[in-house]
Amino acid sequence: MAQHSEKAKAKLHSLNAALESGALTQVKRILNSGLAPVDVAHLIESSPPKARKLLWELVDKDLEGEVIQHLSEELQSHFLSDMSAEEVADLTADMDTDDVADMLQQLPERVTQEILESMDDQDRARLEAIMGYPEDSAGGLMNTDTITVRPDITLDVVLRYLRRHKTLPPMTDNLAVVNRQNEFIGILPVSKLLVSDPQQTVREVMTTDSRVIQATQHESEVAKVFERHDLVSAPVIDASGKLVGRITIDDVVDVIRDEGDHSLLSMAGLDDEEDTFAPALKSSRRRLVWLFINLLTAFTAATVIGLFKDTIEQIVALAVLMPIVASMGGIAGSQVLTLVIRGQALGHISNANINWLLRREVLIAGINGTLLALVISLITFLWFGDPYISLVIALAIVINITFAMLAGAVLPILMKAKGIDPALAGSVALTTISDVVGFMSFLGLATLIVL
């Protein structure tokens, strides 16, 4: 019921109090009987490293499997690395096959083999089917728990067959119809099963034009198919047309969430797995890479300024104003960059409309660049009283904003064509361009016009 979340909040509160006072027996009791596994996982994610380890150790053995599947990949492999192969095999016994596969794929090959060997034959066979596909493919995302029926039986037989199950796999909104060779023929939506005459055969009722996923399709393609056709689950087939599993919307939601995360984090040079509560040293190392890459950009900009040392020495106002030119270009460019990266993710940008898009951005750059140039040169004139410097900054602003906006549009398109991630590399490339063009045009024009 709705009060659940209120209760969970109150429980979380008393748990935090118990944790702080060191009342571990009480913590253990709340963790294992008071909270849903997903809330326990959330609590662990929201805690600093030491508390995380402590909390995980207090979780009952038989709840570990349910809790761990809600943790981030990073934390999963962290906790799993402390366990024996048998313990991991026990823990995964009740989990969805695709979640187990994801978890095992993060462990060293040797450990994975050991865990697979300690499983029973059926579980191992299922897992190996999934692990044969890349983690980010439909095959890596699928489950193997599909209920299949033959086309020539009646719905009445299907209903009786279903009643032999204790439960149905989660999110079973359709059954897969296959022939004797396990080749996929169509789907029998549960909703049709419920409204149709039980004497009809599966063949008469089934749908053959539904969306089928190829096991090798990329997960982001799968997400698009689910989103565009409002699917709850879809069958997955291999290259020979045989049914190998099904994908459910809950796993697709994770893909969608991760995609949104990816652009946001990449644009700040952060890893997808970057964790708000990772140990400081680990985070420090990851972030340093990005800082050093940006240091190159900064020194490139400094070198450009260095070329005009003599000019600055004579007109120190240039040093005061030059960051304005560079930063306005950077902001205008990053707006375009973000928009194009998002357009690419939505599949809106194609060869058919690039030219129109570029013409539009040049037009916007012209309008906004001119307006900003007027305002900035007016303020500059009021501040320094020098019409030449005002003219120079106006020209430099127009030049830099136009360059930066074009770069913001062109860079992600070029990068994507070359297989470079625009969300990661785009912003640093754009900053370099807007700094170099900004300082070069402003100081260069000043040298020509004012001196």
Add this chain to the structure above:
Amino acid sequence: MAQHSEKAKAKLHSLNAALESGALTQVKRILNSGLAPVDVAHLIESSPPKARKLLWELVDKDLEGEVIQHLSEELQSHFLSDMSAEEVADLTADMDTDDVADMLQQLPERVTQEILESMDDQDRARLEAIMGYPEDSAGGLMNTDTITVRPDITLDVVLRYLRRHKTLPPMTDNLAVVNRQNEFIGILPVSKLLVSDPQQTVREVMTTDSRVIQATQHESEVAKVFERHDLVSAPVIDASGKLVGRITIDDVVDVIRDEGDHSLLSMAGLDDEEDTFAPALKSSRRRLVWLFINLLTAFTAATVIGLFKDTIEQIVALAVLMPIVASMGGIAGSQVLTLVIRGQALGHISNANINWLLRREVLIAGINGTLLALVISLITFLWFGDPYISLVIALAIVINITFAMLAGAVLPILMKAKGIDPALAGSVALTTISDVVGFMSFLGLATLIVL
């Protein structure tokens, strides 16, 4: 089948060719018989303004409803504004109630009233129920097509009742169990209906501890409940416990997609509804606001530099190096800012862990700041051969990186507490801080130490 998307691509290709050559009859034929409505919508979204209008006009009247529900809100209201109230009422006849409500809410109040009046009583009553709730609440997200059953009937009766329907509402994975007062009692999962003995009553089989959504809950809360409990649909109740509708995962997926979009776009000062193919003038105006806000930041930074004009006049190397200090602080700070904004969205950041988080960021700032300071001061020494300037830049880098990283962590927490959107306001506030502290510490220390 899977070949569908290949076919669609080929169709799109020939459609683009036909559009370019002006063969409108051919375009019309492909639009209305060759492509799925969702693909037509996608094509319209990916086209420049003129082509958009043309394509929309070529869509058959009886397909318009299916096409328009896949368009962005901005485009919807653009096309709707050209139509009469009767046309809109016709168009919405076959659409999901929640989608119609979203669409109408973008139109002027007067137009909405006119459209409501031209609908039949039942449709109007359903729409008004949804439109009574804010658009971003569970009530605004819900549909009113729930199938309800009474607790005291047998499953066999339920099965016969369902068979009287031609179809079930999309994504019906459970039926709502209500009493005579329409008060919500529990849900009857379709999967349980299928596996249980038909002679059992609904009461014996139903689930009463399922997740129920309050109509007033915010849509992002709803998304979290769906994600954490892997739901396909959930009943919605009002304050008195009466069932008012249900929410389905397809609408939740849209919320999740929009949330990811929101952070990404806001951080570049872009509107959520910003459109890659909007007319230039419209985009120009929207983006100018952000550029002018950032102009204040740029002039603030310039003012700080202006305070040290005399120092720069004597040591021009300072002008060359000062952007390095400001930009490294900006980059280091925006990494923390992004991480904390994402942590807030995931619900990981609470009063219980803020202190730990701040301590961690200070530690990372200490490590990374020191390393960067060493590298930068070494390069500076090799470039300018002045140990004092090298010392000054090292100190300024440590100071600015520490300040910027703390600001990156504290700003979103303060802003959220004050009801300000950190994704929108955070980056400009951070840039101001890293510029001011960067220029101030570098030029100030230089004035003290080098002169």
